[in-house]
Amino acid sequence: MYSYIIMLSTHDPASEIGPVPGGQAFAAGVLKAPSPPPPGAPLRERLQGLLWPLVILLGLVSVGVLGARNVSANLAAAGMEIDFSFLWQQAGFDVSESLIAYSPRDTYAYVLLVGILNTLAAAAVTLVLASTIGLVVGIAMTSSNWLVRNLARLYVELLRNLPKLLIVIALYVALVRGLPHIKAAWTGPFGAMLSNRGLALPSPVIGHGGLLLALAACLWLVGWAFWARAVKRHQDATGQRRPVALPVLVAGLALYAGLILSGLAQIGWSVPKLTGFNVSGGMGLSLQFAALVLALSVYHGGQIGAIVEGGILATSRGQHEAALALGLSRLRTMRLIVLPQALRVITPPLGNQYSNLLKNTSIALAIGYSDLLSVVSTSVNQTFRPIELMTLVALFFLTANLLISAGVNWCNHVFRIRGR
Template structure:
């Protein structure tokens, strides 16, 4: 570590000396200057008159939003595919293995670009958009989904959500302790859902909370209402979800295979069906095996969002690329990008290590 620190110091001095010879120096004051360029989409308010610091924040939030959605979708796909790969049904097992072998041996950039081009060419015009029974609309301009709007009682809803989370945690802990003492398994899912529904009904019936749905509607040559997801965002999320879903599926399969087959035979002897055997016996033991490689896959997932630059999605790297062309400050901007990915991946690593410690077998 001392050698790495000395190497970093030497590199920093070398860069500083070369910049000084060119009449330049490391300076981050440009972050408070006017950016002067627009972005295709933003989760927060932004205009070209805002600073470079704000446009970098826009890029960071766009990157995190895409990565969070991809993580959830890829984990669900991977869990389903991994279980299917260990199925006793030949057709299901073969289809799952074909999916994994195909997806993980194709370049992810090729998948993203091919999907984006296919969506641009095949999706209908906005006036002929595909509409689902729930009000979602898909066209060559993107995906528009219905969205709830809290017109009254937002603070009360936030307090109720915090109370519900605390109660759910305490009930889960009490149910686990009761099972350890007596062997009796108390219901968890239904009471937690019932508590959430009861809190929401109480807020609604007392008039404290008023929530309406904004449903997409065609108005002229555009769509009003709902929340709009650009075609670039949709293509990125779908492509990386199916790509990393295949990677995670292989990891889940390895964890299931690592579980002793005798565990499943014992569950069948006790009369447990396949779903309970997988949920209560196999997957909890497989988590101890799949957690470390799963963390590595999540880190790769976050970094792979940078390929969004190829299809024009305004992620962090896209914003930084434009900022470099305008400010001629590549070193400062790349340092900020490296710091963001380093901090984000260290947080992922810390969370995975915590989960690995929590799932570890402990001597009693």
């Protein structure tokens, strides 16, 4: 039986080489370097690549223009027109919670800002919790322990196949019924209280020198970045790793302590106190906020866990074995070898999850959390301006998701394999 070996050559063989001693035959094949493209070919190829995106873009623009003209004509026939001047009128309604000072005398534009900030706050906290849960669950799904691996897989399969609305309502009802009345609230250190009204925590109160404290925080962050870069250069040069977080934290505490003890800045604490059936002082987290954050965290945590598992499994098994052969523990192998390589696979689908997470905050309307969609719904009932308000909502989510996409693309560029 003949076996054939493809031999590379820089010349064109005239014929096939015949059998050689040993009963084997060689067939010489040639891989030629591609001939240089004719002049103008790159430009033509680029234009061909842009043709379909341009056609799709023109189609979308045409549909948008036709839709806008149709809406404008229908509004004109009804004696109405698109007008955003109502945004500067008094809103006249209250919201359940706000990150900034708000009263019903404020404008519709201001109450929309309140809703946007509430939405971003819930999304930011959920993003951190869901990412943490997903990382832990994803690593657990690749564990060699049968019980840990299957419990993590059960969590993922159960949570990501349940409706988000069902999860948030179930958690909200459980919190309302399971936590004690405000008069019998659970108390913790530093005046913290937990009841069916929410969680009350002590909050810092900045006196004079607030601008100086903000400037010190900015300088501290810049110093952290410079120190981390210096540590990396030292490690690359000597192979010795220095601590990063501990010196920076100590320096930050020393800086703030110096500003406060010198009298240049002042920070006090507001402790929550029970007054009647309400809590005064401190800062509060409502049950609506807690239920929304927990529901979206456990739901998207399962989704992210599946993504992390896929990224880990996409890493070559030889990387694990080589790290174990060098004496690295499983934790250090995962932290130093596997996860940095898995990030290249994890990052693109993770961006989709973050975009979905932001959009899914709209289910807060079901439990009374004052997110953007909630305040817009109330504003529509009062102003009868659904087109203008829904346009603003669409612009907000479009802008936020484009920013998320840009951030993911930047991370993907950073994590790419060098030379590709």
